[in-house]
Amino acid sequence: MMKRILASVLAMLLALSSFAGLQAEAATKKNVKSSVNSLVVRQKATTSSKKLGLLYKNQTLPYKAKTGNWYKVSYKGKTAYLSARYSKVVKSSSSKKQSSSGWKTLTNVSATAYTPYDPGSGNLTAIGWNIKSSKKKVVAVDPRVIPLRSTVKVYYKGKLKGTYTAADTGGAIKGKKLDILYYSRSEAFSWGRRNVTVKFK
Structure with a gap:
């Protein structure tokens, strides 16, 4: 009887731990931020690929993965690529911070x-x-x-x-x-x- 109780408690603790981990992962997401004045957003991970748009300095796009010297990102609902040489991965909290400088x-x-x-x-x-x-x-x-x-x-x-x-x-x-x-x-x-x-x- 005692073994069953201990097993149930252990299973519950593991479930709670997994849930907390998922919450933490959801709360902190990764973005890719441009380090230059304007960075070309490409359709594929190559400089000869079609240009989809521009990402301006300090702007971000949702991070998906890294492929060689390129970051895979989400752009206008589709997969796109940014040169890792001119951008970097940053963490972003799910809660927005209001600028202290106001309007x-x-x-x-x-x-x-x-x-x-x-x-x-x-x-x-x-x-x-x-x-x-x-x-x-x-x-x-x-x-x-x-x-x-x-x-x-x-x-x-x-x-x-x-x-x-x-x-x-x-x-x-x-x-x-x-x-x-x-x-x-x-x-x-x-x-x-x-x-x-x-x-x-």
């Missing part, structure tokens, strides 16, 4: 508009959100100015226009520019191009 402000920002239906828009944003299946409030930014995944407040003529997530990028979005996502072509056309004030963190 940062940019004035005289040129704000344009786009829709998911524009030629070349695609289904996925730079951080992998499907903007055609869910109507998220998104702005496209230059990640060197406003980091991706930042919360962005846009003010026009002193009034708050809306609060968005910096979830996308664009070839023409360089410097103090942003592109506001609309789900109506008429609203996007009506907005046109305006100078706004932006707060982000």
Whole structure:
């Protein structure tokens, strides 16, 4: 009888230990961070492979594995590769840390508009959100100015226009520019191009 009790207790302790290990692994994930101003995201682990996009300095992508001199990462929901020479693996906690500096402000920002239906828009944003299946409030930014995944407040003529997530990028979005996502072509056309004030963190 005593042996059965001890065996049951031991089995329970082993189960709890395994569960705690899984929780710890889930809480701390690995990312790959760019060490240079702009790092090419490749389709395959070779410099001759198709270019999928750019990862700017200190930005990260989810780590999958290391293959030779390349890191396998997740990019827009697909497998991609980053040169290990110009990037490094870092740990990231599942809980977000809020910046102690608070909101940062940019004035005289040129704000344009786009829709998911524009030629070349695609289904996925730079951080992998499907903007055609869910109507998220998104702005496209230059990640060197406003980091991706930042919360962005846009003010026009002193009034708050809306609060968005910096979830996308664009070839023409360089410097103090942003592109506001609309789900109506008429609203996007009506907005046109305006100078706004932006707060982000």
